[in-house]
Amino acid sequence: MRLRLRAAAAVVGGAVLIAACGGSGDGASGDTLQAQVASFDIAAGDRGRLIVGVLSPEQLFLVYGTVQLRFAYLGTGEAPVDPDYGEPVPARYLPIPMTTVPNPPPAEPRLVPASEARGVYAAEVGFDRAGFWEVEVSAVVDGRGRKGTSAFEVLGENLVPAPGDRALATVNHTISTPADVAPPAAVDSRFTTTGAIPDPEIHTQTIAGALAARRPVVAVFSTPVYCQSQFCGPVTDVVAELARQYGDRASFVHVEVWRDFPAQVLSKPAADWILHEKGLNEPWVFVVGADGVITDRFDNVATRGELEPILSALPVIGPAA
Amino acid sequence: MLRRGPVALAALAVLLASCGGDGSSVARAREDRFRGAAQALCTAVAQVAASAEADVTAARSTFYDRSHDVLHEVARDLEPLDRVTTARLLEAKQRVEAGFDTSPPDPGGLGADLSTLAAAARAALARLAVTVGPCA
Numbered sequence: 001m002r003l004r005l006r007a008a009a010a011v012v013g014g015a016v017l018i019a020a021c022g023g024s025g026d027g028a029s030g031d032t033l034q035a036q037v038a039s040f041d042i043a044a045g046d047r048g049r050l051i052v053g054v055l056s057p058e059q060l061f062l063v064y065g066t067v068q069l070r071f072a073y074l075g076t077g078e079a080p081v082d083p084d085y086g087e088p089v090p091a092r093y094l095p096i097p098m099t100t101v102p103n104p105p106p107a108e109p110r111l112v113p114a115s116e117a118r119g120v121y122a123a124e125v126g127f128d129r130a131g132f133w134e135v136e137v138s139a140v141v142d143g144r145g146r147k148g149t150s151a152f153e154v155l156g157e158n159l160v161p162a163p164g165d166r167a168l169a170t171v172n173h174t175i176s177t178p179a180d181v182a183p184p185a186a187v188d189s190r191f192t193t194t195g196a197i198p199d200p201e202i203h204t205q206t207i208a209g210a211l212a213a214r215r216p217v218v219a220v221f222s223t224p225v226y227c228q229s230q231f232c233g234p235v236t237d238v239v240a241e242l243a244r245q246y247g248d249r250a251s252f253v254h255v256e257v258w259r260d261f262p263a264q265v266l267s268k269p270a271a272d273w274i275l276h277e278k279g280l281n282e283p284w285v286f287v288v289g290a291d292g293v294i295t296d297r298f299d300n301v302a303t304r305g306e307l308e309p310i311l312s313a314l315p316v317i318g319p320a321a
Numbered sequence: 322m323l324r325r326g327p328v329a330l331a332a333l334a335v336l337l338a339s340c341g342g343d344g345s346s347v348a349r350a351r352e353d354r355f356r357g358a359a360q361a362l363c364t365a366v367a368q369v370a371a372s373a374e375a376d377v378t379a380a381r382s383t384f385y386d387r388s389h390d391v392l393h394e395v396a397r398d399l400e401p402l403d404r405v406t407t408a409r410l411l412e413a414k415q416r417v418e419a420g421f422d423t424s425p426p427d428p429g430g431l432g433a434d435l436s437t438l439a440a441a442a443r444a445a446l447a448r449l450a451v452t453v454g455p456c457a
Binding site for chain 1: 381386400404405408
């Protein structure tokens with residue numbers, strides 16, 4: 001238990017190495033998986049989506065099918081407790097956006113190289129107290145049971161706007177922003193690599209403007225170029241695709257995280273929404289109702305399969321003015 | 322330095338090789354990963370040089386399986402030290418990713434972008450005191 005709690009503390013301290021090496025499997029290295037909680041801003045209270053990435057020691061991604069998750073409370077730094085796993089919870093596979101999934105997808109989990117597929121596993125879970133927790137991932141791979149664990153922190157309350165909160169009426173830069181006000185790369189960092197701001201569908205409106213017009217909003221906070229997760233670019237792309245399809249039901253806004261990455265200057269809307277006392281995580285996707293209240297949020301991974309049902313349920317209101 | 326928060330899945334993939342080792346072996350494993358990722362870029366350059374679609378597919382596999390995630394780790398390690406070189410690395414990486422996503426692929430453009438990325442990776446690794454020779 002003490003080793004596990006050190007692992008949890010190391011996660012908080014940023015030393016993910018220990019946590020990543022904490023997979024306990026069944027003893028034999030061949031049964032071990034490496035798990036990493038990929039969710040940001042987990043707080044005690046209501047149920048929400050928890051996502052976990054799973055790899056083999058050979059750095060193959062576990063994809064497809066379903067895995068089982070069990071959770072155990074590890075306590076706090078001041079008051080560690082013996083872990084006691086709860087009942088298993090099934091977690092479904094979520095492919096990273098823009099990756100190809102076979103049709104039909106394989107029914108069972110497989111270990112594959114990153115070029116073939118990559119994704120995470122998601123479950124709706126709630127945590128009844130703040131502190132350090134551990135997730136055990138169990139999967140049957142090629143007929144053999146394999147396990148891995150990961151420690152993570154559950155906060156007392158969310159640090160980033162969450163469902164039920166009012167959306168912040170921030171004014172992001174758009175393709176209409178004069179270059180002497182903000183460089184084009186501050187609208188979308190891909191300007192640095194292509195010389196153009198892509199996807200005008202998500203770069204013409206502001207969150208404040210959409211809220212004032214009482215339109216639902218899908219806001220993606222990401223930095224497609226300077227992201228340090230492999231999820232950023234694809235998440236922005238899937239929101240742009242949905243914007244082309246559902247632009248008559250909601251306003252779609254991409255907020256580039258960095259005004260100036262080399263100078264470490266955040267965009268103000270990004271700082272307002274997703275910068276908190278523990279730092280900054282991205283990407284994020286927020287869905288806001290016409291009443292200005294956040295209805296959904298997705299951290300790190302947001303798939304068409306998750307967003308589209310929300311959008312298709314919205315009434316057609318026409319394109320933004 | 323602005324802390325990015327929890328390490329992403331890509332970092333997990335590249336930390337695995339370090340598990341269980343002492344400090345010096347962890348450092349050696351990290352350097353080996355970094356050099357391997359840089360060398361993989363050279364392999365990818367050679368694979369697209371034939372200008373055949375099958376080679377672009379092989380180059381894509383090489384890039385994503387052997388280099389992409391490690392480059393994220395390099396960027397994370399370098400960012401506190403040198404954001405400008407980190408920016409150049411990430412920009413070069415994004416160009417390669419965009420190139421592989423383009424249909425039909427442009428082997429010539431991909432080759433140039435992979436070469437640029439290989440050079441950016443060498444520069445980034447040099448800032449981390451990891452020496453890698455140029456592509457042959």
